[in-house]
Amino acid sequence: MEYTENLQIEKSETSKINSVNFNKLDFGRVFTDHMFVCDFADGKWQAPKIMPYQSLSFEPSARVFHYGQAVFEGMKAYKDDNGKIFLFRPDENHARINKSAARLAMPEFPKNYFFKGLEALLKLDSEWIKPGVGNSLYLRPFVIATEPAISASPANSYKFIIICSPAKSYYNSPVRVLIAEEYSRSADGGVGYAKAAGNYAAQFYPTSLAQQKGFQQVIWTDANTHKYLEEAGTMNIFFRVNDKLITAPNNDRILDGVTRKSIIQLASDLGITCEVRQITVEEIKTAARAGELKEVFGVGTAAVVSPVSAFEHKNELFEIPELENSYGQLFKKSLLNIQHNVSEDKHGWRYEVK
Amino acid sequence: MEYTENLQIEKSETSKINSVNFNKLDFGRVFTDHMFVCDFADGKWQAPKIMPYQSLSFEPSARVFHYGQAVFEGMKAYKDDNGKIFLFRPDENHARINKSAARLAMPEFPKNYFFKGLEALLKLDSEWIKPGVGNSLYLRPFVIATEPAISASPANSYKFIIICSPAKSYYNSPVRVLIAEEYSRSADGGVGYAKAAGNYAAQFYPTSLAQQKGFQQVIWTDANTHKYLEEAGTMNIFFRVNDKLITAPNNDRILDGVTRKSIIQLASDLGITCEVRQITVEEIKTAARAGELKEVFGVGTAAVVSPVSAFEHKNELFEIPELENSYGQLFKKSLLNIQHNVSEDKHGWRYEVK
Ligand SMILES: Cc1ncc(COP(=O)(O)O)c(C=O)c1O
Ligand SMILES: Cc1ncc(COP(=O)(O)O)c(C=O)c1O
Numbered sequence: 001m002e003y004t005e006n007l008q009i010e011k012s013e014t015s016k017i018n019s020v021n022f023n024k025l026d027f028g029r030v031f032t033d034h035m036f037v038c039d040f041a042d043g044k045w046q047a048p049k050i051m052p053y054q055s056l057s058f059e060p061s062a063r064v065f066h067y068g069q070a071v072f073e074g075m076k077a078y079k080d081d082n083g084k085i086f087l088f089r090p091d092e093n094h095a096r097i098n099k100s101a102a103r104l105a106m107p108e109f110p111k112n113y114f115f116k117g118l119e120a121l122l123k124l125d126s127e128w129i130k131p132g133v134g135n136s137l138y139l140r141p142f143v144i145a146t147e148p149a150i151s152a153s154p155a156n157s158y159k160f161i162i163i164c165s166p167a168k169s170y171y172n173s174p175v176r177v178l179i180a181e182e183y184s185r186s187a188d189g190g191v192g193y194a195k196a197a198g199n200y201a202a203q204f205y206p207t208s209l210a211q212q213k214g215f216q217q218v219i220w221t222d223a224n225t226h227k228y229l230e231e232a233g234t235m236n237i238f239f240r241v242n243d244k245l246i247t248a249p250n251n252d253r254i255l256d257g258v259t260r261k262s263i264i265q266l267a268s269d270l271g272i273t274c275e276v277r278q279i280t281v282e283e284i285k286t287a288a289r290a291g292e293l294k295e296v297f298g299v300g301t302a303a304v305v306s307p308v309s310a311f312e313h314k315n316e317l318f319e320i321p322e323l324e325n326s327y328g329q330l331f332k333k334s335l336l337n338i339q340h341n342v343s344e345d346k347h348g349w350r351y352e353v354k
Numbered sequence: 355m356e357y358t359e360n361l362q363i364e365k366s367e368t369s370k371i372n373s374v375n376f377n378k379l380d381f382g383r384v385f386t387d388h389m390f391v392c393d394f395a396d397g398k399w400q401a402p403k404i405m406p407y408q409s410l411s412f413e414p415s416a417r418v419f420h421y422g423q424a425v426f427e428g429m430k431a432y433k434d435d436n437g438k439i440f441l442f443r444p445d446e447n448h449a450r451i452n453k454s455a456a457r458l459a460m461p462e463f464p465k466n467y468f469f470k471g472l473e474a475l476l477k478l479d480s481e482w483i484k485p486g487v488g489n490s491l492y493l494r495p496f497v498i499a500t501e502p503a504i505s506a507s508p509a510n511s512y513k514f515i516i517i518c519s520p521a522k523s524y525y526n527s528p529v530r531v532l533i534a535e536e537y538s539r540s541a542d543g544g545v546g547y548a549k550a551a552g553n554y555a556a557q558f559y560p561t562s563l564a565q566q567k568g569f570q571q572v573i574w575t576d577a578n579t580h581k582y583l584e585e586a587g588t589m590n591i592f593f594r595v596n597d598k599l600i601t602a603p604n605n606d607r608i609l610d611g612v613t614r615k616s617i618i619q620l621a622s623d624l625g626i627t628c629e630v631r632q633i634t635v636e637e638i639k640t641a642a643r644a645g646e647l648k649e650v651f652g653v654g655t656a657a658v659v660s661p662v663s664a665f666e667h668k669n670e671l672f673e674i675p676e677l678e679n680s681y682g683q684l685f686k687k688s689l690l691n692i693q694h695n696v697s698e699d700k701h702g703w704r705y706e707v708k
Binding site: 029031053055056058061066072102103105144152154161165186187188190197198200201205208223226234 | 380381382383385389407408409410411412413414415418419420421422423424426456457458459494496498499502503504505506507508515517519534536537538539540541542543544545550551552553554555556557558559561562577578580587588
């Protein structure tokens, strides 16, 4: 099927931008003036639209409310000091939302609509993207099943939407994490590798238990044995033992993160050994006891790199001392510099929005 | 917290009932004239309302769209020949929606609101419940996270809604099922035991693959080994080997079904042996080969009892010959007679709506 419809644009008459304090932004609560919406009906994606950011009307029987047939993406737009706008490896997000959609029996979204929508939206809401390394506009493409019928089967109608939320430049204070021993995030043969809505709500309760114990996040282990370290709520995870990095391989339980993949490449560029293999909780505890566990950090679009300062497993707490030459900080800086057009982009990851 | 608010009722000015053909109802597509809505805000459930069935407005950032924070129930109302309305073990559904909600870090819903809402709704839409064994009004209570913020954490605002859909009296033609070898429904330590929205969308794709091979449903096995038989998409499952029934025990992957639990009791009442224990795929295949597998049936509120006429595993197809004295048919009849106030209700399962 060819998708060549023109994009209809309905501009907002006023802007909310002056009411927003860009120095004090809570993640994901403020949205820009416009949004992109495209409906799937009669077996195809209909003409896409950009319209003022607004509430939408849904039947209470819409399938998304009952069966969680919903997938999403998370990406960011950056501005350099000359006002140029960039995305970071957006092809990856387009491919991944379609991979997620396929696993949830949802239609794939055409590439040219995805890019046309993003670009038009970013140009319209350009003022919302602040320059300065660390500032960004978080972009949330998502697809939801709208068909008003509560039989437990895939829907015939969907909405693909993109909303945008400014994200402030922040210093990530290190997080303390709990390693999962009982709860799990996803099953073999399940939907863990997809950015499926239901994967996230399933983590809220175990995470709240961890928070009550003073940990901000849970590091998930495999559901079968709880012996292997997998990923955090919205981040993949790296361990540094002496000068070697280790990260878990992709499988059907783990999200194939764009940040993780980019860091594996950056490590290789810098001559840092990075092993992609199963990691046991035991080996990390042993390394920590021997003083060989130098760093642990989570990586993802929202937080970029988030250092872990302590972890607990089986009631044993391990503090990870702060480090002078942190790989995490190095990768964070390298990524941000590429994203903001400050440094060379030798892998062609930057995508300029013209 | 005490919940004693009066229920506000806004009646629909017209009824759609005359436009509905009650002899030809697709499951879950037609809804009655009213719905029940109660909002959670400021740390408590607000005054509940009944209003005309209608679309509702949601921010595109509402958490349910992004993180699948949503749970639901499925129950039915029945009418006897004197026009009395009954529910079947509604306490179980109330307890279960709260168990599901707790697992998804959502607030529990007060019991008196649940019952007040159901009863008022059923009295208003009483005409939609047709008498006659097999006819019923399917009730769908559900809770969704409405807070307009896309940070990945539990919401502060929710909507609890009940919508109602007339279900026709139907003869279930037997289903052919595929036993899962690769895909899985839920993980140990996951949310399989909850009626969490995301559990259902996760089954759509593997089920569609089964359908392409000519099977209507998938029987899920444990995600670790795929050796143990668990449940179907929206039904628990019973196997009859010679004159003995077997059904899987509840665990954190399997929904604790009201129909299953009732059938275990009915079997005991009738002196039929019912073993509640792990069941291997192998033992069922062996029984089938020996001609000892007499029946397989799924059980659940929507289908009541659904006979299985064939199953496939590792490309081996097993046909289950039709049976004269089917336990499945016996239980179906017993349940429907209790539900419709035709037979004695010795366990106090009927709940009259007065
Ligand atoms: C479960 C999970 N893991 C990892 C990530 C990191 O992926 P990415 O680097 O593509 O943002 C995310 C967030 O997108 C996620 O949701
Ligand atoms: C996954 C699952 N298993 C089993 C059942 C059967 O449960 P019940 O008998 O309470 O309807 C349902 C439907 O409610 C279900 O969704």
